[in-house]
Amino acid sequence: MKSVGVGILGLGVVGEGVVRILQKHHDNFQRDQEIDLDLVAVSSRRDVQARALGLLDIYSSDLAHVVDNPDVDVVVELLGGTDTAYQCISQALLNGKSVVTANKALIATRGRELMRLAAENGTELAFEASVGGGIPIIGPLRHTLASNRILSVMGIVNGTTNYMLGRMLEDRLDYDSALAEAQALGYAEADPTADVEGFDAAAKIAILAMIAFNTDIHLDQVATEGISNISPTDMKSAEEAGYVLKLLAVARRQAEGIDIRVHPAMIAKTHPLASVNGVHNAIYVVGDAVGETMFYGRGAGQGPAASSVVGDLIELARHITYRETITQPVWDTEALPLISDNDLMSTFYLRLPVPDRPGTLAASATIFAELGISIASMVQHAATDQQAELIFFTHAAPVAAVNTALDRLNASGILTGKPSCIRTVTD
């Protein structure tokens, strides 16, 4: 069979994993998948990894060595960043090459543009590794679940924050200690902003929504709130009420359009997402025919990411080897309006720090009543230092009303500290 030339841009952790799989399983892929993946060019800033992997003879620090190489049929982009990666991918597509990338930041901002460029040039762009590490999710959404109108996608898609929240629950660590531990273990970066403020999760839910709803979504359209305000008290309240605190990425199709957001949420312990622990990820998809499905696995790391990259590579290589005409829908067929967070309904957990004196419960309950917010349950923890905490779980209420209630509570002078306001999820 005709071999398929593979070129890799970037030989970091994932690039090394891809090379190792290609070396280890080349003959299996030839026998089982009937394709011959031939690694013909690699490029990275320095030659140290190419040397370690025995690839010096196909190495160049010049990215054009891969992008413009006539022997390369598929380019694997693992550079990270968006500017150079964009230039390389678009040039490769213009050159008629197929492209596999793990670059979530790029796909979440310019994915549609690149998919259109691929279609115009009769080639393909694949990005399974951009969401959920080794978990097959883009493939199932595009293929098996294409028979459904997808109603919602909810995910725990950031392992760093999920690990931290787990540690805060198990050992009652506070946020700073959990972050320090995650950094010490290499799960969190020195600058943890992208993880803890929810930007990483926002890029992933933007990509998932783009595929699930056949529409264009940009990272900037995702309403994002991180976990840095989560307190041990909130963790404890969640546990007592039968919930687990998670950083949740959500995209839902509604009659008026879609809503898409990332924020901490209390998830009922009976929900399949509640038992996704540690650095694992899971994506929960509801379709109009299939009902609820969930996809679970390791969301990061060399093996999982390389598994998804090479999975894409195998599929593109089969197309190149066996198909005369390549056609990949751009899957951008619905222009769905975004629903503002303020137009949504949700159930909430609200924790109000108040002085331990008569009238605070009545004052806050009155504000809720005036705004039509119905309370499902309420707890007042025993006071310490003349401080009490009122904990409310609400029935479904307009997000705008809850925000107004918080504004009024803050203005009322009855709060002695910052209140917590976290959505709850039961189904």
Add this chain to the structure above:
Amino acid sequence: MKSVGVGILGLGVVGEGVVRILQKHHDNFQRDQEIDLDLVAVSSRRDVQARALGLLDIYSSDLAHVVDNPDVDVVVELLGGTDTAYQCISQALLNGKSVVTANKALIATRGRELMRLAAENGTELAFEASVGGGIPIIGPLRHTLASNRILSVMGIVNGTTNYMLGRMLEDRLDYDSALAEAQALGYAEADPTADVEGFDAAAKIAILAMIAFNTDIHLDQVATEGISNISPTDMKSAEEAGYVLKLLAVARRQAEGIDIRVHPAMIAKTHPLASVNGVHNAIYVVGDAVGETMFYGRGAGQGPAASSVVGDLIELARHITYRETITQPVWDTEALPLISDNDLMSTFYLRLPVPDRPGTLAASATIFAELGISIASMVQHAATDQQAELIFFTHAAPVAAVNTALDRLNASGILTGKPSCIRTVTD
């Protein structure tokens, strides 16, 4: 675009679901997937469903109306049974048509033969709906996870037994009451043998192993044990020791070959499969690069099964619409020997009913010691009516040694009833 002619054999529950999706989403598929699925022929024994669905003008009771119809490009086989279904599918493939089927019994016995026939005739056979209802699992194994050497597949793939075991745990029902309840709710058939004796799960794990390991497996090669011997005492022991009792389907690749079996197992509560409740299914896959992944959802029912059937239909229709040459590997490239159960190691739970008198513990412990079976933990429940129960959890031991120990215990005369012997799973 050129339309793709679809013919359906069988208009039962799943057939009706497929028709409804095709009617509801025809225009979406045209817009999003760039295919035009045109239902041109249906066949079933009686015309009552065709009439109800408004399909009388394309109905015939003669199966050849679909199988030999020149306007049909893809045949959807939903007849059930194996003989007629085999004849229809093989004739359709010989006629150059692609085939989608949900027929697990047929694929688990003659799947390879039909896949070869499809390849020889330049056409395709798809069967996502044969395992796990709406859960995408065949697709991910064939595509995204093809980058891995799959090491093991473990599944809770029978909703009926999972529902029954859940009821036995929650409400302490005995087996007969749980079965009666499942039958009353329509989850179990009047003759529940295929579910409760594990044959349904055996067909599904045979199919999963065939795809995961690229090898030929026949249903008859699956060692199968059902749940009818599970007692409330075993459920309770499992719970106390941190396990949940499930009917588990397992296939593992080992150095010497593969082992494949279905049996009740105690699964550690920390394992992702332990929280798969009710009629849900889940398949847990371990690959050499991806690590652990799990696929979860509704394992049966009209919507889920039809979701998978139409998912396959969309993929085959895209191939027909856009590809000049169809090539689907037969994925039958490794002739892996089967490892006999007696050559395996496992951890076990053993419950021995004994008289409440001195010496029974010593006698049984001696038998275990002589056979090299190491005990991890042991409990003796308080006696009632001069009856005691010895409960052992073993370290990993040869299955053959444990079977020999049970033979010796039975022959020793110290047992006052039938012992329980159930495997435990922690990772």
